[in-house]
Amino acid sequence: MPIGFFEGYRRSARMIVARWANAYTTLILVLLTLITAVANASVEEVDAKQIIILPKTLKPIHYNVWLQPFINGNFSIEGKVAIDFEVLQPTYYVILHMTDIITKNESSRVLEKDSGHEVSIIQQRYEPLRNLYIATLQEQLEVGRLYTFSLKFVGTLGEQARGFYRSSYRKENGETSWVASTQFQSTDARRAFPCFDEPGLKATFKIYLARENHMNALSNMPMIRSTPIEDQPGWVWDEFQKSVPMSTYLVAFAVSDFPSVVLTAPGSPTTIRAVTREAVIRDTHLAGEVSRRALSFFEQFFQLRFPLPKIDMIALPENSFAAMENWGLMTYRENGLLHDPEKASAEDKQWVSYLISHELAHQWFGNLVTLKWWTDLWLNEGFATYMGDMAVDHIEPAWGIMDQFVVRRLQEVFALDALESSHPISVPVIDPIEIIEIFDSISYLKGASIIRMMSYFLTEETFRNGLKNYLTTLKYKNADQDDLWEFLTNAAHEEGTLPLDLTVKTIMDTWTLQKGFPLVTVVRNGNNSAKITQEQFYLDKQTLHEHRQRWWIPATYTSQENLSFEDTRVKFWIHEKETYPEFVFPESHHWVIFNVKQSGYYRVNYDLENWNLLMQQLRTNHEVIHVTNRAQIIDDALNLARAGYLPYDTALGLTSYLSKERSYVVWKAALHNFQYLYDMFQHDPAYGAFREYMMSVISPIYEYAGFKEQPRDDLQKQLLSGEAVRWACKLRHPDCIYRSTKLFRQWMYDQSTYRRPPSSIAEAAFCTAVREGEIEEWQFAWSKDLDNALACSESIWILARYLRGAFNESSGLRRQDAAIVFSQIARGSVGSIVSWEYMRSNWNQIADYIGTAFFGLPRVVAAVTRRFKTQQRLKELMQFQQDYAENLLTANRAVEQAIETTKVNIAWMEDNYEGIVHWLREQGFSSDLSH
Numbered sequence: 001m002p003i004g005f006f007e008g009y010r011r012s013a014r015m016i017v018a019r020w021a022n023a024y025t026t027l028i029l030v031l032l033t034l035i036t037a038v039a040n041a042s043v044e045e046v047d048a049k050q051i052i053i054l055p056k057t058l059k060p061i062h063y064n065v066w067l068q069p070f071i072n073g074n075f076s077i078e079g080k081v082a083i084d085f086e087v088l089q090p091t092y093y094v095i096l097h098m099t100d101i102i103t104k105n106e107s108s109r110v111l112e113k114d115s116g117h118e119v120s121i122i123q124q125r126y127e128p129l130r131n132l133y134i135a136t137l138q139e140q141l142e143v144g145r146l147y148t149f150s151l152k153f154v155g156t157l158g159e160q161a162r163g164f165y166r167s168s169y170r171k172e173n174g175e176t177s178w179v180a181s182t183q184f185q186s187t188d189a190r191r192a193f194p195c196f197d198e199p200g201l202k203a204t205f206k207i208y209l210a211r212e213n214h215m216n217a218l219s220n221m222p223m224i225r226s227t228p229i230e231d232q233p234g235w236v237w238d239e240f241q242k243s244v245p246m247s248t249y250l251v252a253f254a255v256s257d258f259p260s261v262v263l264t265a266p267g268s269p270t271t272i273r274a275v276t277r278e279a280v281i282r283d284t285h286l287a288g289e290v291s292r293r294a295l296s297f298f299e300q301f302f303q304l305r306f307p308l309p310k311i312d313m314i315a316l317p318e319n320s321f322a323a324m325e326n327w328g329l330m331t332y333r334e335n336g337l338l339h340d341p342e343k344a345s346a347e348d349k350q351w352v353s354y355l356i357s358h359e360l361a362h363q364w365f366g367n368l369v370t371l372k373w374w375t376d377l378w379l380n381e382g383f384a385t386y387m388g389d390m391a392v393d394h395i396e397p398a399w400g401i402m403d404q405f406v407v408r409r410l411q412e413v414f415a416l417d418a419l420e421s422s423h424p425i426s427v428p429v430i431d432p433i434e435i436i437e438i439f440d441s442i443s444y445l446k447g448a449s450i451i452r453m454m455s456y457f458l459t460e461e462t463f464r465n466g467l468k469n470y471l472t473t474l475k476y477k478n479a480d481q482d483d484l485w486e487f488l489t490n491a492a493h494e495e496g497t498l499p500l501d502l503t504v505k506t507i508m509d510t511w512t513l514q515k516g517f518p519l520v521t522v523v524r525n526g527n528n529s530a531k532i533t534q535e536q537f538y539l540d541k542q543t544l545h546e547h548r549q550r551w552w553i554p555a556t557y558t559s560q561e562n563l564s565f566e567d568t569r570v571k572f573w574i575h576e577k578e579t580y581p582e583f584v585f586p587e588s589h590h591w592v593i594f595n596v597k598q599s600g601y602y603r604v605n606y607d608l609e610n611w612n613l614l615m616q617q618l619r620t621n622h623e624v625i626h627v628t629n630r631a632q633i634i635d636d637a638l639n640l641a642r643a644g645y646l647p648y649d650t651a652l653g654l655t656s657y658l659s660k661e662r663s664y665v666v667w668k669a670a671l672h673n674f675q676y677l678y679d680m681f682q683h684d685p686a687y688g689a690f691r692e693y694m695m696s697v698i699s700p701i702y703e704y705a706g707f708k709e710q711p712r713d714d715l716q717k718q719l720l721s722g723e724a725v726r727w728a729c730k731l732r733h734p735d736c737i738y739r740s741t742k743l744f745r746q747w748m749y750d751q752s753t754y755r756r757p758p759s760s761i762a763e764a765a766f767c768t769a770v771r772e773g774e775i776e777e778w779q780f781a782w783s784k785d786l787d788n789a790l791a792c793s794e795s796i797w798i799l800a801r802y803l804r805g806a807f808n809e810s811s812g813l814r815r816q817d818a819a820i821v822f823s824q825i826a827r828g829s830v831g832s833i834v835s836w837e838y839m840r841s842n843w844n845q846i847a848d849y850i851g852t853a854f855f856g857l858p859r860v861v862a863a864v865t866r867r868f869k870t871q872q873r874l875k876e877l878m879q880f881q882q883d884y885a886e887n888l889l890t891a892n893r894a895v896e897q898a899i900e901t902t903k904v905n906i907a908w909m910e911d912n913y914e915g916i917v918h919w920l921r922e923q924g925f926s927s928d929l930s931h
Contacts, residue, residue, distance in 0.1 A: 053198065053430070057091040060084070060196045060203040061146065066237075067164070067193070068210035069157055071180045071255055075166055077155035078210075081193045083203075084113065084148050087141045094149050097190035097197035098126065098133040100156060100163065107152035108135060112145060119147070131187075131432075133194050151194060160320075160851045161816060163191025164253075167318035172279055181254040181331060183320050186374060186439075187432040189248035199247040200372045200478045207240045211255050218275065219253040220246075220328040222310050243327070244307055245476045247370050252326030254314055263288030270295065270306050276315035276338065286339035286352055287313060294357040294391040301390070302364050303468045304475070313337055313356070318816045320856075323355050325362030325384070332359075333816065345759035346718035350392070350399065357395075358388030369471055372478040374435045378425040378512070379481060381439070382447020385409065386455075389448070399715045400665065405452065406598045406628045407668040411635045413445035414603070417517055418539045418643070419904075421896045425450070426481060426512040436852055436890045449601045450511045454504070456568045456599040457554040458488065459497050466491035481512060502573075507552040511601065518551045519645070520574060521605045522594055530585045534574055537603050540904045541643050550576055554600050560590035560617070565626035568599050591617060593625065598632040605640055611650050618657040630661075631669035638673040641912070648912060649919050659700040664716040664723070667701065671723060677916075678730075679867045680909065682829060688927035689920040695731050696925075702728040707739055709758040722760035729768040737768060744769030748780050767792035771828075774798075787817075791824035791831060799825055799834045807842070807849045818849060819856035823863035835864045840876070843884045851889070858894035865898035869905040877902055 064082040069075075083096075094110060103124065110119040120138040127134065141147060157166040161183050168178050182192060190197040209217040213234050217223070221241035229235040243251075260275040261284055272291050274284035291313065299305055308328045315337040323332040336355045339348065365383035389409070393401040416422055425447055429435045455463040466488035474483065485505035492498035519537035522530050536549050553574035558564050585592060591613035594604045606614075614633060617624060625633070634654060641651035658670055674694065681690040702724045709721035728736040743765050747754040757765060766789040770777050778798055781789045793799055805811030806821040813821065822839075825831035839846065839860065850856040865877060881888070881895050888895055920926065 054095055054097070054196060054201070055089075055091070055093075057087065057089040058094065058141075058196070059086045059088055060201055061086055062203055062242075063193075063195065063205045064208070065193050065205065065251075066208040066210075067253070068235075069164065069180045069255055071157065071166060071178045071215070072212065075157040077157060077164060077192075078152075079155055079193055080107075080150065080152045081195070082148055082150040083195070084146060085196075087143050087145055087147065090140050090143055092137050092140055094135040094137065096133045096149075096194040097131050097187070098194040099128070099131040100158070100191050101194065102154045103133065103194070104152040104154070107150070109148075109150045110135070110137060110141075111148045111150075113148060114146070131190055131197075153194065155192065158191070159815070161318045162320060162852070163188040165318070167316060167814075169277060169317045171277075177257055179254065179256040179258075179317055181256075181314070181316050181319075182252045182326070183324060183331065184251060184326075185249040185321075185324060186435045187249075189251055192251075195248050197248045199249060199370050199374065202245040202247050202370065202476065202478065204245055205243040205251055207243075207251075207253055209238045209240075209253055209255060210235055211238060215255055215257050216260075216275075217253065217255050218312050218314065218329055220251060220326060221308070246327055246367065250325070250327045250367055250370075252324075252329040252331065254316075254329065254331070256314075258314065260312070264292060270308065271310040273310070273312050274315070274337065275312055276334070280315070280334065280338050280340075283338040283340050286341075286349065287337050287356055290353045290356045290392075290395060291360065293395045294360045297391045297394045298360060298364060298387070301387075301464065302471055304364065304368070304471055306363060307368070307475075311360075318814055320816065323359050325359045325366060327363065327367045330359045342756075343759060345722065345763055346715045347722065347760065347763075350401075350715065350719075353392050353395065354388050354401075357391035358384045361387035361391065364471055368476065369474045370478050372480045374429050374438070375426055376480050377435075377438055378443040378447035379479070379484065381444045382425070382451050385444050385448035386451045396715070403628050403665045404668070404716075405448075406631050407635075407665055407672065409445045410449040410452075410598060410601065411631070411669060411672065413441045413449065414517070414635075414639065415539075416441055416897065417446055417515065418537055418639075419897055419900050420538065420540075421893070421900045422515045423893070424513055424515045433852065433890060433892075437858070437893045439855065440858065440893075446601070450508070453511075453554065453600050454488070454508065456556075456597075457497075457507075457570050458492050458504075459495075459569075462491050462495045462497045463488070465495070481508070510549075510551040514549050514551070516549065518549075518553055518574075518602045519605060519640075520553060520555075520594060520602055522592065522610070523607045524585050524588070524609065528585050528587075532574060534602075537643065539639075539643050540900075540907055541645065542907070551602070553602055555594065556596040556599060557592055557594045558596055559592045560613075561587060563624070565596055565629065568596050589613070593629055593633075595629075595632065597626060597628045603636045603639065604632075605636070605645055608647075608650065611637070611646070611654070615650075615654050615656075618654065622657055622661060627663045627665050630663065630666045634666060635669045635673060638670075638676075642673075642676065642908060644911060648916050652916075652919060655697065658697055661701070662704065662720075664720040667720060667723060671727060674727075680869055680905065680913075682867070684913075686913075686917045686920070686927045689917065689925040691731055692925045693920055693923060694727075695733065698724070698727050698731060699733070702733060702736065706736065707757070707761060709761050711758065718758065718760045721758070722764055725761050726764035726767070729764055737772060740765035740768035741772055744773075744777065744780075748777070763788050787821075788824070791821065791828060794828065794830040796830060796834055799828075799831050800838070803835060803838045807845060815849065818846075819859045822846075822860045826860070826863040826866075832864065832867050835860075836876075839864055840880055843880070844887055847884075847887050847889055847891075857889055857891035861891045861894040861898055865902060868898070868902040869909050871906065874899070874902045874906065 060083055062084040066080040068078040105124045108121050108124060110121060121135045122138050123136040125134045157164060157180055164182050166178055166180055168176050171177050187197055189195050207219040210229060211217045213236060217238040219240040220243050224239045224241055226236040226238050229237055258275045259278050259281055260273045261281055263272045263274055274287050295306060310328060312329045313332060315332050315334045319331055319333045322336045323330060336352060339352045361384040366380040371377060371379050389401050389405055423442060425442055427438055429438060470484055470487035482505060485508055488504040493500055516536045518534045521533050524530050534553060554570040555572050555574050556568055557571060591610055595602065622630060637646060637651040637654045640646035641648045655670060661667060681687045705721040706724040706728055709718050725736060729740055743757055756762060766786050770781050770789045771792040771794055774795060775798060778793050790802060803825060806813055806818045809815060822835060826835040847857060868877060877899055
């Protein structure tokens with residue numbers, strides 16, 4: 001229990017005793033002493049780090065929640081909650097979470113269920129710092145008995161997308177229409193109604209929503225009936241079915257005037273509906289196709305039917321997540337659910353398909369079986385990320401989603417996880433701000449990557465059987481990672497995919513309880529054997545580290561003489577030992593590749609001889625090597641060079657074959673790494689030489705794919721076209737700039753004959769046209785809602801105006817998009833300078849406007865600091881941290897990571913700049929004036 005509560009209670013006791021100078025003084029003192037003794041006992045039982053975790057005295061069983069949001073009025077909420085709970089330990093207190101709510105204390109009641117006996121409440125109190133409502137009772141609640149606590153209250157529909165909040169949109173006739181909706185994850189159900197707001201405290205819910213006749217109400221379960229409200233003409237109560245047991249963060253409701261469309265065939269066991277603005281209801285076709293097929297895929301994969309009768313997917317004007325997996329009522333931003341095939345790019349189509357699949361995967365991982373505490377958030381998000389990709393790969397196998405996994409998930413998170421300021425996947429969290437901070441790429445992308453690694457080393461059949469048993473046994477309950485390890489170990493031992501003396505917990509604890517990842521180094525001994533070692537990979541390898549971390553690493557490999565990229569079975573385990581002499585190297589003139597399909601979450605380094613053999617293979621016939629391993633070779637080599645493990649001339653030499661490469665996956669890996677070099681060189685005298693080198697690399701792929709996309713091209717070809725145009729124009733390829741500006745100006749001046757280019761090309765082309773233009777081009781892009789192009793301008797005053805508008809709702813920009821707009825501006829050459837100055841001067845305004853919405857503040861910090869590479873910028877960044885230490889909110893960890901990244905960049909410039917300039921000069925690219 002919170003210690004501050006009991007200290008306050010003692011002070012109140014002393015005041016009461018001092019005022020009662022009569023015969024009852026002694027009796028009162030005795031009673032108060034007894035209550036305080038109980039309180040002291042509770043204090044001693046609660047660990048100091050758990051002061052905001054509810055005591056294990058009461059267990060909620062069922063909630064009845066009545067809410068009347070005045071969405072078309074003063075935005076207040078009239079509410080009532082009645083909670084049935086079981087007593088687990090004797091207590092004098094009912095303690096709930098609550099914030100931004102005014103209780104009507106005279107309405108509070110505690111009734112014993114069987115007898116109807118009322119337990120008197122002698123004090124009610126609110127602890128704002130801990131979000132706690134505390135009712136002190138006159139008599140002790142008895143263990144094993146059921147009670148009902150009820151309370152009326154008043155709340156507010158907030159402006160920020162958390163709790164029960166409001167947003168609006170403009171209809172076709174110009175009217176403003178309001179929407180009330182929820183976002184409770186992770187700790188915001190307490191903003192809507194008093195509750196036991198922890199994931200481990202599951203209960204059933206029955207929701208009653210009041211609405212005006214012309215509006216619609218939704219909740220997790222189907223509606224049963226609507227009943228007119230007495231004395232309130234035009235209002236009705238909507239009553240919804242009782243829910244299955246679930247955590248408070250999954251409760252959801254919405255009130256709007258949105259129409260809906262049924263996306264499933266008549267008679268389907270689960271009815272799926274899309275709910276959105278009338279003007280865009282036609283753009284739900286893709287959502288219907290994906291949701292139907294993904295739901296079927298998951299039911300077959302897990303061998304468990306979806307337990308609810310319906311799924312509503314609502315596209316909201318404002319949502320703090322891209323989407324939220326509330327059971328039976330999933331909420332989305334519009335660009336996460338809607339798809340206009342005439343305007344959307346291949347990237348957009350893939351994103352919508354993945355996002356819907358991700359949220360549906362949560363219905364099993366997170367909803368059916370829920371984490372016990374936020375420490376294991378990665379069980380939710382890692383599985384939803386991995387299984388979301390699996391579902392899309394099943395629905396659209398031609399897209400090559402699982403090949404893309406390597407570059408979009410695994411390699412993407414490596415950069416963060418290679419910092420000292422990274423954190424383990426499973427990380428203890430207590431405070432709500434700390435919980436929000438771990439909604440990051442470590443939980444999502446690293447979580448997905450190590451799950452993928454498990455599916456490989458266990459085999460998919462064992463993996464699926466373990467998951468099926470886990471979900472079936474623990475459905476409607478809570479679990480932690482050790483529970484999952486147990487089920488997977490049992491399946492692996494039964495099927496012989498793990499030795500009996502090895503458990504999944506032994507292996508996976510090294511991946512979840514430690515931060516970072518290993519570098520496996522394979523060096524020939526000269527006698528057909530190899531020395532294999534592991535160490536933690538850091539972008540700054542010079543950093544001294546006290547602890548030498550070790551992992552259980554599944555070793556897979558293939559070689560030039562025994563080629564097999566489909567054999568991902570574990571050949572041996574790398575663990576505590578330093579060397580592994582049992583590995584026999586192939587012939588000296590043959591290459592070897594470790595980590596087949598980059599199935600393991602680790603990097604690989606080789607001796608220079610093996611690197612040179614791989615370079616030769618890529619130049620002669622690169623398609624001999626599987627596409628994911630080609631992407632791995634490029635990414636590993638350039639990052640090993642970046643960290644000082646490999647000479648840059650070797651790493652850059654490996655990229656020389658790219659003029660023949662046609663795989664989007666490989667190019668994605670290469671361009672991700674080239675972006676770092678671009679950022680380091682862009683404002684440097686040697687940029688000219690680097691640009692010429694990059695033009696030599698990009699031009700062949702631009703000739704192959706740029707402005708040549710056809711509607712029937714496969715998705716990866718479309719994605720490659722977009723990347724080719726984006727990079728060619730960024731490097732100011734003359735033909736790219738000419739075509740882009742011509743297309744855009746034709747649209748501006750002659751819209752009757754204008755033909756929009758393929759969507760993947762359009763985004764890059766419009767960005768270029770806005771960058772090359774001035775206010776006329778920018779205003780036209782604004783009028784056409786070309787959001788991704790607006791930040792491309794290089795006019796300082798235009799960017800400054802756009803930034804100011806991003807944090808002002810009167811501009812027409814949505815609050816949910818503020819962080820995105822800022823980040824887009826920060827990516828530009830001029831925008832990076834403008835946005836940094838804006839953030840330094842206006843952080844408090846930015847923090848207040850975005851608040852603790854997920855990803856927002858960390859996103860702006862990461863975007864604006866990624867180019868920092870000088871001592872001056874480091875000094876400014878550290879001063880920023882000091883100036884705003886009390887108001888960094890969810891950006892605390894992001895600022896620490898930015899400081900470390902800046903130090904790494906400074907060291908990189910000192911160690912590698914001259915060497916790369918020398919290599920460029922040797923290749924014929926120089927920025928010297930004499931040239």
